[in-house]
Amino acid sequence: MKKSFFAVVLLGLAFGVVANVQTETESLYKEHCSSCHGVERLGGMGPALLPENLSRLRKSKALSVIANGRAATQMPAFEAVLSAEQIAALVEHVYTKPKHKPEWSDQDIEASQIVNFKPKELPAKPVFDADMMNLFLVVELGDHHVTLLNGDTFEPIHRFKSRFALHGGPKYSPDGRFVYFASRDGWITKYDIYNLKVVAEVRAGINTRNLAVSSDGKSVMVANYLPNNLVLFDAESLDLMNVYPVINASGQTSRVSAVYNAPPRNTFIAALKDVKEVWEIPYRSSDTTLTTGNRVAEVRTIEVNDYLDDFFFDPDYKLLIGASRDASGGQVVDLDQGKVTSSIPLPGMPHLGSGITWEYQDKQVLATPNLKEGKVSVIDMSNWEVIKEIQTEGPGFFMRSHEKSPYAWVDVFFGPNKEAVHVIDKSTLEIVKTLRPSPGKTAAHVEFTKDGSKVLLSIWDMDGEVIVYDATTLKEEKRLPMVKPSGKYNVWNKTQYERGTSH
């Protein structure tokens, strides 16, 4: 009797202490952080501070950001204001899920919209002179900027600030005039390349993966982790057109890993993280309105054998090859039949989103780097057999080629050899050269010019560069200093769905 009485008291004390620390931390957050990061941690002037959004930031890094601030940004240092314990408690706090699942309603989306220029207000004539189809956008992750680069002279045309932490690759309008960016925290930005101006912005969600632009250039679909949905916008105005909550027949909701445009099908195709389904949604025009009740009615769901969250499409968009992040292998989904028709033995966790195709000995092959093993898998697309595994110096992330180039390039993104980039001969499937342009620094992501004659490679570092190579001689031609440049996006290759680049 006595024992249990003490136990109850002790338990009560313990809970009381935990609860106290919690509320103490909450009020610290409210006092010192909420003005910039939002009361609900959804972001404001500063980025959102939720576990999903912080998944790429190590806790130790977060600790030092809070203690020391971030140079040249509005993030202040709290070392002098808060104790080490308080800072540590705040780190735990921002990596803890909030008690209520954060919501982002239609009204929130609509209220967030910023229209700087009405459609057609800006002239349809470039304010600079260049081959508009051979421009590059370079995302500089280090200080959240984008550089517009002339793809003939490799002179920067303009550099502008992006939203915090762009994610998933910008997408061009079919005519190449506009580009749409998605940020980690859900901001969608429409940018007019001809006029070098932000046209409109809207916040589609709280934690966003990527976006896709329809082939008719009329709509933009956004894939969200938070909330679990897909959001459709009018491409001209960024007016909200529709929200598709992602939920299966048994009520299980899912994060959306990515959304893709499937040009010949006139559909968007979505990869889901938590449900074993692939979703296909036909384009629709802005003049048809749907009510909440029948929103999901137009979605075609295809059941698959595993959680597939990384896709590759054959050039006709009849087949989808999906990779699961957990299981071993790829699955081939016939999109017309709506079912899985083959599986591919790929134990190294392929990064199919970066897969490319070319002709090899009269066969069409698919080549993909692997995230867990140092090899490139080359697959015969007629029977899905792995015909070669090209050994590399470590797991790779990006692979690129161009129809006019005899070579395919693959980086070594993970591990001690991240400074290396391999050049593979597409006709022999052998590595012909390994480049180490900046010893000790990560070399990653290549993109070709429109005609395939030059290759651009990123030195993925705060003190980084974009390096231009001759695509035939493999000789270095130019270095452009940039702040952690990641992806480079050539207008022509992306709008023409060049087989050597990802879409």
Ligand code: HEC
């Ligand atoms: C005056 C505004 C302001 C205040 C107050 C503020 N922050 Fe920040 N914080 C920012 C901005 C802006 C950034 C983004 C900096 C950048 O561009 O890298 C940031 C970044 C961060 C990051 C890194 C996020 C990431 O994804 O890299 C963390 C963590 C963070 N803040 C935590 C806090 C905490 C905890 C507090 C309160 C103790 C706080 N901040 C108070 C503006 C602020």
